[in-house]
Amino acid sequence: MKALRPFFWAAILVAAFLYVTSVGHWNVSRLLPAPSANGHYWDSPASAASGFSSDEQNNIDVYKAAREATVNITSVVYRENFFMQVYPSEGTGSGFILNGDGEILTNHHVVKGSSQLTVTLADKKVYKAKVLGTDPRDDLALLKIDTGRKLPAMRLGDSDSLVVGQKVLAIGNPFGFEGTLTTGIVSSLNRTIQTEASRALEGMIQTDAAINPGNSGGPLLDSHGNVIGINTAIYGQGNIGIGFAMPINRAKSMLDEFQKSGHISRPILGIKEVWVTGDLAEMLELPAKGGLLIEQVDRGSPAEEGGLHGPNDVVIVGGAYQLAVGGDLIVAVEGQPVTTRDALQKVMDRKRGGDMLNLAIFRRGRTMDVKIKLGEAPAVL
Numbered sequence: 001m002k003a004l005r006p007f008f009w010a011a012i013l014v015a016a017f018l019y020v021t022s023v024g025h026w027n028v029s030r031l032l033p034a035p036s037a038n039g040h041y042w043d044s045p046a047s048a049a050s051g052f053s054s055d056e057q058n059n060i061d062v063y064k065a066a067r068e069a070t071v072n073i074t075s076v077v078y079r080e081n082f083f084m085q086v087y088p089s090e091g092t093g094s095g096f097i098l099n100g101d102g103e104i105l106t107n108h109h110v111v112k113g114s115s116q117l118t119v120t121l122a123d124k125k126v127y128k129a130k131v132l133g134t135d136p137r138d139d140l141a142l143l144k145i146d147t148g149r150k151l152p153a154m155r156l157g158d159s160d161s162l163v164v165g166q167k168v169l170a171i172g173n174p175f176g177f178e179g180t181l182t183t184g185i186v187s188s189l190n191r192t193i194q195t196e197a198s199r200a201l202e203g204m205i206q207t208d209a210a211i212n213p214g215n216s217g218g219p220l221l222d223s224h225g226n227v228i229g230i231n232t233a234i235y236g237q238g239n240i241g242i243g244f245a246m247p248i249n250r251a252k253s254m255l256d257e258f259q260k261s262g263h264i265s266r267p268i269l270g271i272k273e274v275w276v277t278g279d280l281a282e283m284l285e286l287p288a289k290g291g292l293l294i295e296q297v298d299r300g301s302p303a304e305e306g307g308l309h310g311p312n313d314v315v316i317v318g319g320a321y322q323l324a325v326g327g328d329l330i331v332a333v334e335g336q337p338v339t340t341r342d343a344l345q346k347v348m349d350r351k352r353g354g355d356m357l358n359l360a361i362f363r364r365g366r367t368m369d370v371k372i373k374l375g376e377a378p379a380v381l
Contacts (some may be wrong), residue, residue, distance in 0.1 A: 055167075058223055059169065059181070059183060061225070062169055062221055062223065062224075062225045063169070063171065063181050065225045066096075066154065066169075066171055066219065066221055066225055067122055067171065067179055067181075068121075068122045068152040069096055069097040069122075069151070069152045069153055069154045070094065070095075070096050070097075070122065070171045070172065070179065070218060070219060071094065071095045071096065071097065071104060071119050071120060071121055071122075072092065072093075072094060072119070072120040072173045072178050073092065073093045073094060073095050073104075073106055073110055073111070073117065073118070073119055073120075073129070073143075073217060074091070074092050074117070074118045074119075074120070075091045075092075075093070075110065075111055075114035075116070075117050076114060076115055076116040076117075091110070092173060092176055092214050093106060093107060093110030093111075093173070093214060093215075093216045093217045093218075094106065094110075094171075094172035094173050094214065094215055094216060094217045094218030094219075094231070095110070095119070095143065095217045095218065096154045096171075096217075096218065096219045096227065097151050097152065097153045097154060098153055098154065098156075098255070099151075099153050100150035100151050100152075100153055101144075101150075101151075102127075102144055102145040102146060102147055102151055103132070103142060103143070103144050104119065104129070104142070104143040104144065104145065105140065105141075105142060105143075105217070105230065105251060105255075106140075106141050106143060106216075106217030106230070107139050107140065107141060107216045107217040107230065107232055107246075108134045108135065108136050108138075108139045108140055108141045109139055109195075109216065110141065110216050110217045111131055111134070111141045111143070112134075112136075116128075117129040117130070117131070117143065119143070119145050120178070121147075121151075122179065125147075127145040127146070127147055128145070129143045129144065129145045130143065130144055130145075131143055132144050132258065132264075133254075133258055133263055133264030134264065135254045135264050135266070136199075136266070137199070137266065137348075137349045138201070138246055138250050138251070138254065138349070139195065139201060139232055139246060140230065140246065140250075140251050140254055141217075142254070142255070142258060142264070154219060154226075154227045155225065155226050155227065156226065156227050156248050156251075156252065157221075157222055157224070157226030157227055157228040157248060158226075158228070158248075158249065159205065159228045159229060159247035159248045159249045159250075160247075160249055162186055162189060162205065162222075162228060162247075163186065164185075164186050164187065164188060164189060165185055165186060166185060166186050166222065166223070167183065167184075167185055167222070167223045168183070168184055168185060168186055168205075168207050168209055168220050168221065168222060168228070168229075169181060169182070169183050169184075169209065169220070169221045169222075169223075170182045170183075170184070170207070170209040170210070170211055170215060170218060170219070170220050170221070170231055170243075170245075171218055171219055171221070172211075172214060172215035172216075172217070172218030172219075172231060173214045173215070173218070174210075174211075174212035174213065174214040174215045175212060175213060175214050176214060177214075180215075182209045182210035182211070183209055184207050184208040184209030184210070184241075185207065185208060185209075186205060186206070186207055187206040187207055187208050187242070188205075188206040189203075189205060189206070190202075190203050190204070191203075191204040191205070191206045191244060192204065193233055193235075193244055195233070200342060200345070200346070201232070201233070201244075201246065202346065202349070203247055203250065204232070204233075204244040204245065204246060204247070205220065205228070205229045205244065205245040205246075205247055206242065206243070206244055207220065207229075207243050207244075207245060208241040208242070208243070209243060210241075210243070211231050211233075211234050211243030211244075211245075212234065213234075215231045215243075216231060216232060216233075217230060217231065217232075218230070218231045219231070220245040227248050228245075228247070228248050229245030229246060229247055229248055230245055230246045230248065230251060231243065231244075231245050232244055232245055232246045257352060265352050265353035265354070265376045265377070266352075266353065266376065266377040267348055267351040267352055267353050267354075267355060267357075267374035267375065267376065267377065268301070268302065268353070268374065268375040268376065268377040269301065269302055269303050269344075269348065269357065269372065269374060269375075270297065270298035270300075270301020270302055270303040270304065270375065271294050271295075271296060271297050271298070271301070271303045271308060271310075272294070272295045272296040273292040273293060273294050273295060273330065273344065274292070274293050274295050274323070275290070275291075275292060275293075275340075275341035276290050276291070276292075276293045276329075277289065277290025277291075278290065280317065284315075284325055286329050286362060287329070287331065287362060289331070289337070289339075290329075290338075291329045291330050291331040291332075291338045291362065292329065292330040292338055292341070292343070292344055293323075293325070293327060293328075293329050293330075294308060294309070294310055294311070294327035294328045294329070294330065295310070295311055295323075295324040295327060296310055296311070296324070297309070297310035297327070301375065302372050302373060302374055302375040303372060305372075305373075306370060306371070306372030306373070307370060307372075308327075308328050308359075308361070308370065308372070309326075309327050309328045309363065310324075310326075310327045310328075311324035311325055311326045311327040312325075312326035312327070313325050313326045328361040328362070328363050329361060329362040329363070330344060330359055330360070330361055331360050331361065331362050331367060332359065332360035333347045333357075333358070333359055333360075334347050334357070334358050335358065335360075348374075351374055352374075352376075353374055353375060353376025353377070354373065354374065354376065355373075355374050356371055356372070356373055356374070357371070357372045357373075357374055358370075358371055359371075359372065
């Protein structure tokens, strides 16, 4: 009897399976959850009933208002390859429309060296652009396109009132993906960064809003849609949450100058200088605190006209390095002691052609003040 028991249970299981799976009794719906009230197996998304959050709606509103005034800039630069053959190289960047007449603000490095510039608007129409002026010191450029119609324009905000932590939005064309919006906050203010040309850009806005190649020249906006910066640089080769924008108030001074004079000037002093301090300064019978030793004064330059003296001798330093000596030592610029090698350059970056420059110099054992009217350097694209 015990030997037959397994067969008995097997028969019962087979009979139960046949009963349950028979056409008359099989109903797959018994194994599934009951449909919702709307007759579907899914619930309606919450946004359909509650709408966007206030922050989402702000992003949407700012983007809609700013997208039409953000442009894509394409530049063509001719280069030489290893075989001395000239070939065109194309680069892209961003910009934004300043007024209905088609004036556009972007970065200088977006248009530098370009032989051909085109601007693509949000409606996909393409126009040739001309450069009205550039300011390499602040990496800014002013362009113009002629469309025969009034264009939507951006509102310029006040970058001096920014605070760390406030929301910002960036619009541009990273990697050619036009009209891309990213959001973040002001991570820090008054940052100094070095450009590829080894120039220092001071007072920069740091943000964690994603900025990538192609974003350069595009607007950085506050939550009211005002432009508070021009997206300029990233840290490293790609977005890692550290991007930098030129404060819009720096651009305003350039725009004011262009409006008044019809061009953008760069100041020129006309000297070459070298930083000396410590033992080297004392060896040259100069103050130990050091300063900027003038190694060359250009003929006919504002420096020469202002009375600055160049070198009258050459010494060998360290057994190999030639140093021109005997010239004036600049110890203060605009009333501030010279404590770094870029002290003069920083002040010059805030000057325009025709401005006065106040220097304190050390000459033949005594310190004196000198005032120099800066010249105007020729425009360089």
